[in-house]
Amino acid sequence: MKLLNYKAQFRSYKMLKVLSILFVMVFSFGKVATAQEKKQMVRLAKIKVDPVQLKNYTTALNEQMNTAIRVEPGVLTYYAVADKSNPSNITILEIYADTATYKAHIETAHFKKYKETVKDMVKSLKLVDVTLLNSAKKPGM
Amino acid sequence: MKLLNYKAQFRSYKMLKVLSILFVMVFSFGKVATAQEKKQMVRLAKIKVDPVQLKNYTTALNEQMNTAIRVEPGVLTYYAVADKSNPSNITILEIYADTATYKAHIETAHFKKYKETVKDMVKSLKLVDVTLLNSAKKPGM
Numbered sequence: 001m002k003l004l005n006y007k008a009q010f011r012s013y014k015m016l017k018v019l020s021i022l023f024v025m026v027f028s029f030g031k032v033a034t035a036q037e038k039k040q041m042v043r044l045a046k047i048k049v050d051p052v053q054l055k056n057y058t059t060a061l062n063e064q065m066n067t068a069i070r071v072e073p074g075v076l077t078y079y080a081v082a083d084k085s086n087p088s089n090i091t092i093l094e095i096y097a098d099t100a101t102y103k104a105h106i107e108t109a110h111f112k113k114y115k116e117t118v119k120d121m122v123k124s125l126k127l128v129d130v131t132l133l134n135s136a137k138k139p140g141m
Numbered sequence: 142m143k144l145l146n147y148k149a150q151f152r153s154y155k156m157l158k159v160l161s162i163l164f165v166m167v168f169s170f171g172k173v174a175t176a177q178e179k180k181q182m183v184r185l186a187k188i189k190v191d192p193v194q195l196k197n198y199t200t201a202l203n204e205q206m207n208t209a210i211r212v213e214p215g216v217l218t219y220y221a222v223a224d225k226s227n228p229s230n231i232t233i234l235e236i237y238a239d240t241a242t243y244k245a246h247i248e249t250a251h252f253k254k255y256k257e258t259v260k261d262m263v264k265s266l267k268l269v270d271v272t273l274l275n276s277a278k279k280p281g282m
Binding site for chain 2: 061085090
């Protein structure tokens with residue numbers, strides 16, 4: 001009887017250990033990427049803009065970003081930032097549902113309009129394909 | 142009587158024009174930044190990691206990001222990405238409610254633990270203060 005009790009205790013100790021490890025995995029290292037997230041296409045666009053035309057450029061960029069998010073189901077996230085020390089250095093973080101979405105995106109009328117509008121405003125453009133390691137945000141951000 | 146009608150029509154035409162302009166401003170150029178958003182501190186951290194220690198580095202980074210978002214009210218957003226062509230090149234987009242939040246953040250136990258853990262993993266670190274030009278996202282992203 002004593003031995004049985006000991007075995008039962010040992011089993012619940014093992015169970016507790018497994019549960020603790022699972023808890024730590026889920027809450028310390030963030031969520032596991034879903035199949036959908038693994039298909040995502042994530043990119044950094046690094047753009048140097050003619051400083052004189054910066055205001056017109058950002059107007060065209062914002063219009064493109066807002067329209068794509070509004071009308072294209074697979075265009076998921078855009079963040080555009082400008083260096084404080086050199087506001088004509090712009091970096092855009094872009095997340096698309098998959099590469100097919102991106103290919104469709106660059107064929108849309110609003111994207112083609114943006115490219116045409118900014119063609120003499122952009123001095124250089126570097127597209128860097130990246131992997132999303134983690135995103136952590138406050139609810140609603 | 143005819144003149145009065147004409148004046149009334151002219152007034153409603155003017156009203157319609159003002160409303161149209163407001164509509165275009167709101168829906169074409171995105172939301173106007175709130176006072177809260179203007180106070181935000183936004184940054185790109187550009188990190189080169191020792192490739193041999195990359196797995197340990199991303200574990201420490203994820204733990205830091207997830208903890209800060211969970212326990213610090215003013216830590217709003219983190220996105221960490223790695224270049225596909227060179228996964229040890231990492232870029233982090235960071236958004237804090239204001240600079241006071243950031244100063245408090247770097248004094249927290251979890252941030253100090255992260256810095257201590259990664260001090261021999263990070264080969265270079267470049268912090269670039271930026272201005273958020275626009276963020277546009279699908280609901281729930």
